[in-house]
Amino acid sequence: xxxxxxxxxxxxxxxxxxxxxxxxxxxxxxxxxxxxxxxxxxxxxxxxxxxxxxxxxxxxxxxxxxxxxxxxxxxxxxxxxxxxxxxxxxxxxxxxxxxxxxxxxxxxxxxxxxxxxxxxxxxxxxxxxxxxxxxxxxxxxxxxxxxxxxxxxxxxxxxxxxxxxxxxxxxxxxxxxxxxxxxxxxxxxxxxxxxxxxxxxxxxxxxxxxxxxxxxxxxxxxxxxxxxxxxxxxxxxxxxxxxxxxxxxxxxxxxxxxxxxxxxxxxxxxxxxxxxxxxxxxxxxxxxxxxxxxxxxxxxxxxxxxxxxxxxxxxxxxxxxxxxxxxxxxxxxxxxxxxxxxxxxxxxxxxxxxxxxxxxxxxxxxxxxxxxxxxxxxxxxxxxxxxxxxxxxxxxxxxxxxxxxxxxxxxxxxxxxxxxxxxxxxxxxxxxxxxxxxxxxxxxxxxxxxxxxxxxxxxxxxxxxxxxxxxxxxxxxxxxxxxxxx
Amino acid sequence: xxxxxxxxxxxxxxxxxxxxxxxxxxxxxxxxxxxxxxxxxxxxxxxxxxxxxxxxxxxxxxxxxxxxxxxxxxxxxxxxxxxxxxxxxxxxxxxxxxxxxxxxxxxxxxxxxxxxxxxxxxxxxxxxxxxxxxxxxxxxxxxxxxxxxxxxxxxxxxxxxxxxxxxxxxxxxxxxxxxxxxxxxxxxxxxxxxxxxxxxxxxxxxxxxxxxxxxx
Numbered sequence: 060x061x062x063x064x065x066x067x068x069x070x071x072x073x074x075x076x077x078x079x080x081x082x083x084x085x086x087x088x089x090x091x092x093x094x095x096x097x098x099x100x101x102x103x104x105x106x107x108x109x110x111x112x113x114x115x116x117x118x119x120x121x122x123x124x125x126x127x128x129x130x131x132x133x134x135x136x137x138x139x140x141x142x143x144x145x146x147x148x149x150x151x152x153x154x155x156x157x158x159x160x161x162x163x164x165x166x167x168x169x170x171x172x173x174x175x176x177x178x179x180x181x182x183x184x185x186x187x188x189x190x191x192x193x194x195x196x197x198x199x200x201x202x203x204x205x206x207x208x209x210x211x212x213x214x215x216x217x218x219x220x221x222x223x224x225x226x227x228x229x230x231x232x233x234x235x236x237x238x239x240x241x242x243x244x245x246x247x248x249x250x251x252x253x254x255x256x257x258x259x260x261x262x263x264x265x266x267x268x269x270x271x272x273x274x275x276x277x278x279x280x281x282x283x284x285x286x287x288x289x290x291x292x293x294x295x296x297x298x299x300x301x302x303x304x305x306x307x308x309x310x311x312x313x314x315x316x317x318x319x320x321x322x323x324x325x326x327x328x329x330x331x332x333x334x335x336x337x338x339x340x341x342x343x344x345x346x347x348x349x350x351x352x353x354x355x356x357x358x359x360x361x362x363x364x365x366x367x368x369x370x371x372x373x374x375x376x377x378x379x380x381x382x383x384x385x386x387x388x389x390x391x392x393x394x395x396x397x398x399x400x401x402x403x404x405x406x407x408x409x410x411x412x413x414x415x416x417x418x419x420x421x422x423x424x425x426x427x428x429x430x431x432x433x434x435x436x437x438x439x440x441x442x443x444x445x446x447x448x449x450x451x452x453x454x455x456x457x458x459x460x461x462x463x464x465x466x467x468x469x470x471x472x473x474x475x476x477x478x479x480x481x482x483x484x485x486x487x488x489x490x491x492x493x494x495x496x497x498x499x500x501x502x503x504x505x506x507x508x509x510x511x512x513x514x515x516x517x518x519x520x521x522x523x524x525x526x527x528x529x530x531x532x533x534x535x536x537x538x539x540x541x542x543x544x545x
Numbered sequence: 546x547x548x549x550x551x552x553x554x555x556x557x558x559x560x561x562x563x564x565x566x567x568x569x570x571x572x573x574x575x576x577x578x579x580x581x582x583x584x585x586x587x588x589x590x591x592x593x594x595x596x597x598x599x600x601x602x603x604x605x606x607x608x609x610x611x612x613x614x615x616x617x618x619x620x621x622x623x624x625x626x627x628x629x630x631x632x633x634x635x636x637x638x639x640x641x642x643x644x645x646x647x648x649x650x651x652x653x654x655x656x657x658x659x660x661x662x663x664x665x666x667x668x669x670x671x672x673x674x675x676x677x678x679x680x681x682x683x684x685x686x687x688x689x690x691x692x693x694x695x696x697x698x699x700x701x702x703x704x705x706x707x708x709x710x711x712x713x714x715x716x717x718x719x720x721x722x723x724x725x726x727x728x729x730x731x732x733x734x735x736x737x738x739x740x741x742x743x744x745x746x747x748x749x750x751x752x753x754x755x756x757x758x759x760x761x
Binding site for chain 2: 091156158159170197203204206207227228260262263266268269270292294295296337339340341342343344411412413
């Protein structure tokens, strides 16, 4: 039996979806993108080009839900199916779009540079618990105009795992697509064996900006998977009740599915998000708040009800250093796994959604390992489960040497890395009485030492650099920073 | 009698009773009370108390915002009634908006509310605003402060563009520029040549006070 977290009753699910549909019609969705507005008008929505508001009848929403696929796969750069968006599959990638790195020496935040992100990519490649890359950092050593595509450029040079990414401008999306095509070979291959998914964020409440909406449309037209990131902040720009925030998430996400499917019925689209509660003292959006976790898991339930692949932003912390609060809050990854979110973004991320840490990432990898073990559930493994072996051994407790133990222990136990301390006191002291932070640093060093360079051909690497340099020149930057050694 | 009215106005702000504040302001004018005194002895006292309650942890943001809303509603009635050369003492005038491509409202509005409560004149131009609209508003109002908000890492570049555009328009000497928003940092603000950065609405007030050189 697969353990599951269900937060919404059937009646509440029904009510939330009904209200989500009703919001599409009144007050409607404000869409600052003319192509989307004309798609909506052509489909029969009532569109006011002046106020940019589209009132979308329920029928259009149901058509979009019907045409959107319930599942799809992401492939690694070697062509293996490694991520399943659909059903109750659960996979993890790091948080995305961070601007600072927690410096390993000083434990203070500083702006991320090319070398920091490359190190992070290598670490993600080496962590078996983490299923996909993300364009985790916006590095500060390139022109802001290429901040989005430069991330992807760096990732493609060092990764094999698929990647969760996103564009900041309309034009840069196309450059990023060109990069992906250069790597996988052709547009056809990119559509058939997607290696990347692009995030597209509506603006709460009930709005789409021109840029993100265009990204959503361009993804659809090119059959590139898009991931909706609706982010109501309960009590700030959405209702304060958890269910109310889910209603808003439902309406915003439905509008995204509709625009995407109108551009190209059947294009892969993910029901995702990054909602949060709102701290009524600090005015911040705590990712470590229990309410945040509950809104996330509840909208995942709605996405499943609508038969769509799902995503959530969990496993993050609001802490500024890798401390007890950081570990406590990052355990929301358990809830995401139990909710069955297909992709859980957030590993390595802290200080809300602004900073990433190598050390947090390797600690989070242990949480992810445990979460995956948890949802694998408890299996009898054989029938009788224990009767035979217990009768055989009777009152002798020597299970350690029994073949039954050897046969099952690797499957039954999640075996953590040395980040998790299970030494005796004496052994722990002998190793230097190291804290979690210090053990995490050791693990980071170990993994990076074992990283194998990407087998990508030098021609492709060159082509990627040409594409990226061209975009950099356009943004007023002459030369890209040189790539760190493999 | 007038003291009683001032207290009621203050109380309406403290309790966040917008309708009541509006009615009281009208009543005060009908009774011929001095509007400037109503503002100084009533509304300002009330909002100061709200600030104290917030600082002591008794009040939360919703109470703070609703209190400021009540104050603003009463202010809208009392200010036009000021007599002759009476003027509400304004600490500074700020043009406030969220940059182009960004539709996020909450942070900017929170800052506007807090600044209003602290005696600033706030010209809130809204969200998704290109540099040209900031510039028009500065020209029109003669503002000495500009506040630009960006919630997205994707739009923070526009804060830099805005500073460039203010320079090109010959307004950079006239205004102090404050930037804010989730992805914005002190060092980023420095890097793009802003005069200051505040991490939340409360420190935005301190920053604005500092920038206009007013006693906090």
